[in-house]
Amino acid sequence: MGGAVSAGEDNDDLIDNLKDAQYIRTDEVEKAFRAIDRADYYLDDYKEIAYKDLAWKHGNIHLSAPCIYSEVMEALELYPGLSFLNLGSGTGYLSTMVGLLLGPFGVNHGVEIHPEVIEYAKQKLEQFVRTSDSFDKFDFCEPSFVAGNCLEISLETSAYDRVYCGAGVQKEHEEYMKNLLKVGGILVMPLEEKLTKITRTGPTTWETRKILAVSFAPLVQPNQTENGKRRPLQMPTPLVHSLQDLSRIAIRRRIKTIMKPPSFCRYTGIFKYPPRYKRKRLRRRRMETIVFLDKEVFASRISNPFDDNNNYDDVEEDSREEEEQVASETKSDPPVNVFRERILSLPLPDPLKCYLLYYREK
Known part of the structure; x- marks a missing residue:
């Protein structure tokens, strides 16, 4: 058979x-x-x-x-x-x-x-x-x-x-x-x-x-x-x-x-990396945007977090929008990943390139 x-x-x-x-x-x-x-x-x-x-x-x-x-x-x-x-x-x-x-x-x-x-x-x-x-x-x-x-x-x-x-x-x-x-x-x-x-x-x-x-x-x-x-x-x-x-x-x-290495798809030629741990992105964004805030704005927000009608939620929402706008204006284009380009150009086996890129990015 x-x-x-x-x-x-x-x-x-x-x-x-x-x-x-x-x-x-x-x-x-x-x-x-x-x-x-x-x-x-x-x-x-x-x-x-x-x-x-x-x-x-x-x-x-x-x-x-x-x-x-x-x-x-x-x-x-x-x-x-x-x-x-x-x-x-x-x-x-x-x-x-x-x-x-x-x-x-x-x-x-x-x-x-x-x-x-x-x-x-x-x-x-x-x-x-x-x-x-x-x-x-x-x-x-x-x-x-x-x-x-x-x-x-x-x-x-x-x-x-x-x-x-x-x-x-x-x-x-x-x-x-x-x-x-x-x-x-x-x-x-x-x-x-x-x-x-x-x-x-x-x-x-x-x-x-x-x-x-x-x-x-x-x-x-x-x-x-x-x-x-x-x-x-x-x-x-x-x-x-x-x-x-x-x-x-x-x-x-x-x-x-x-130590799970990225998997390689031989049809698309793309390495699939394992998922990373989730991080508190909202908290990190607030910490980064505080750097760009004016000292007077920051001081007034701490001293008086409520608006005239004692509505805290509206103030919090407006503050978040303001922080995101400031962060987007100050964000620059990402630099060229020289390390990645250099690794890909080396005469190394594909699995070894995967390990080097994966642990570098982590």
């Missing part, structure tokens, strides 16, 4: 095509897709096809088409603090994108039947954390991968807010998948050749919506044992943050708020 959008020259170009085709519809999903380069999850010999809207498989390593992942991300309706279960987590590409949206207090679990694929996913995750600039821009919920068959998950496992299955689900396993959800949770899975979204609206009620036609390999059935009993698959215990972790999260958020 794939080929719904044209191939891109790089990751951003691929995302632009997915947006134009309405596979990506929300800002949050777009940010997650742009933060992770799809080619990083390919083997080196296959990176040239990474930006095509096609599925890729090499041995047990598999990636779905970008249009499928974008529909899945949109259907899951992710936000910080949710618990997520990825059945057939594969390379970890989807789990890592989901982790960018769950935040540090979410839960991000993956189940994969092939141990060598889990090792591959862990290598790619380590590479992302160590080398990607996007890691510092998000409050990341790091995925945990478990080796085993997703049809053998222990019944004692806590239910999840969001569940995705990356393999075709037979009708006989539909109820099993539904019971992995909390009330209010969302399950996305290929069911009867259709990518299906199921929302659990109550203890025994669900809403079902078909998204698009897909073709997935079916789930691998559990092996039969001699005594007929299987060892249930235990999922990781949700992480309880220590005081040190909570402090680190709070400090990182504060630093990112203060």
Whole structure:
């Protein structure tokens, strides 16, 4: 399944095509897709096809088409603090994108039947954390991968807010998948050749919506044992943050708020600076205009702030108009920003120019 959008020259170009085709519809999903380069999850010999809207498989390593992942991300309706279960987590590409949206207090679990694929996913995750600039821009919920068959998950496992299955689900396993959800949770899975979204609206009620036609390999059935009993698959215990972790999260958020660089729009070529703190402009204007007032006018205003009819409000309004008129008459044209012109002329990268201009203006 794939080929719904044209191939891109790089990751951003691929995302632009997915947006134009309405596979990506929300800002949050777009940010997650742009933060992770799809080619990083390919083997080196296959990176040239990474930006095509096609599925890729090499041995047990598999990636779905970008249009499928974008529909899945949109259907899951992710936000910080949710618990997520990825059945057939594969390379970890989807789990890592989901982790960018769950935040540090979410839960991000993956189940994969092939141990060598889990090792591959862990290598790619380590590479992302160590080398990607996007890691510092998000409050990341790091995925945990478990080796085993997703049809053998222990019944004692806590239910999840969001569940995705990356393999075709037979009708006989539909109820099993539904019971992995909390009330209010969302399950996305290929069911009867259709990518299906199921929302659990109550203890025994669900809403079902078909998204698009897909073709997935079916789930691998559990092996039969001699005594007929299987060892249930235990999922990781949700992480309880220590005081040190909570402090680190709070400090990182504060630093990112203060040091947030201006964003660059590659379409308009304009840097968008973060909003500054609001100031009491009225108070500052009065302080500035007092400098231009005649001493006699100022003295009379202090000694007799009321008019002949003891109407203070009228006097205050007239005074404000007078101050604004004096200030407008004395205001001169702003000087040329020599510093800005000099910075823009230097042979520096655009992000560095942004930082220099931003902190100079502050």
